[in-house]
Amino acid sequence: MSMRKEVSAASPYSFSKRRKASVLMDRLFTGMVWGIGIVVILFIIGLLFLLMEKGLPELxxxxxxxxxxxxxxxxxxxxALFNSFYVLIISLLVSIPIGMAAGIYLAEFAPNxxxxxxxxxxxxGLSSVPSIIFGLFGIALFVEFFEIGLTILGAAISLAFLNLPVLTRVTEESIRAVPVELRNASFxxxxTHLQTIRxxxxxxxxxxxxxxxxLTAGRAFGESAVIILTAGVSTSGEMWDFNLFSPGGTLAVHLWYIQSEAIVPDVELIAQKTTTVLIFVALLINILFRVPLWFNARKTQV
Structure with a gap:
């Protein structure tokens, strides 16, 4: 009996001590996470400032x-800016339907x-292959086999091949993450199975x-290795050239070219302004693709 009384008397003290230690550790961990987050945000802002400091005022x-x-x-x-959007749109039109269909098949219909x-x-494995490999595949397919030369069409389809593995795996994992209860409730x-998926x-x-x-759109817009190997480093010289068999030098390729081979006097200023445009377009792409998510969230809340 005396031993039980001693344990019961010591329990509140030990529990309070452990609780204070847990609260202290929780506050330390929260402060550490906040600190790391603020440092990362400041680093990103500083990096963007350094990249756009000289180019933004001159746009x-x-x-x-x-x-x-x-x-x-x-x-x-x-x-180059027009070709960047043109190649990106064509590559997404090819890769998104095929990638989503493959992901849906692997998640819903493929046998185990x-x-x-x-x-x-x-x-x-293909999603981690360097992009230059897809560029070499594009050369072998479009330049050597079909003999169409360095074109926008070859670059767009090569970029679609680059994006397909990522889109397939992302679609499959996203569908697998849907709770089973929602699928069973629909059935x-x-x-039908098609109605449940849709x-x-x-x-x-x-x-x-x-x-x-x-992620794939931003990667495709800033890709240079595939474009250089399948579309070249030059453009047709026309602003609105929709010919799929024209040279398809994009903005990222143009930035590489002026930094490495251009002889114009203001090459550094052009590079800085081009970098600023690339950053702004990458942010714009992320915002545009977030719009359907905002509408979907509002529809879900209603």
Whole structure:
């Protein structure tokens, strides 16, 4: 009896001591997370400031719409900027439907066997392959086999091949993350498998899928190795050239070219302004792809 009384008397003190230690550790961990987060944010802001410090004040419409110059100063980036969006849109039109269809198949219809597991491993491996490998594949397919030369079409499809593994895995994992209860509830209400995918699984998985599309779109817009090998470093010299068989030098390729081979007097200023435009467009792409998520969130709340 005396031993039980001693334990009961010591328990409140030990519990209070452990609770104070837990609260202290919680505050230290919270402070550490806040500190790391603030440092990362400040680092990003500082990096953006350094990249855009000199180029942002010099931006003008003439630079955005003007034709690039090989010798004289004051050239623009119009054709390269147009090619960047043109190649990006074509590549997304090719890769998004195929990638999402492949992801839906692997998540909903594919049997659970060794062959499908091997396919998943291959897809994951392709998503980490360097982009220059896809560029070499584009050369072999479009330049040597089909003999169409360095074109916008070859660059766009090569970029689509680059994006397909990422879109496939992101779509599959996003659909697999949907709670089983939602799928079962849809089936219980009499919905078919296709109706369940269209009305339940895809809206719930939209956040993850759109995140994957944002990542692939930003990667494709800033890609240079694939473009250099499949579309070249030059443009047709026209601002609105929709010909798929024209040279497809993009903004990232233009930045590489003026930094390495250009002989214009204001090469550093052009590089700084081009860097600023690249950063702004990358942010714009992320914002545009977030708009469907905002509408989907409002619809879900209603």
């Amino acid at each position: 003008s419409w003439d630079f955005l719409y003007g034709l690039p110059s090989e010798i004289e100063e004051g050239g623009g980036i119009g054709p 066997n060794k062959l499908i597991e091997f396919v998943r491993i291959c897809v994951e 219980a209400l009499g919905s 009305s339940v699984l895809l809206p719930v998985a939209l956040n993850g899928i759109m995140t994957g599309i944002c």
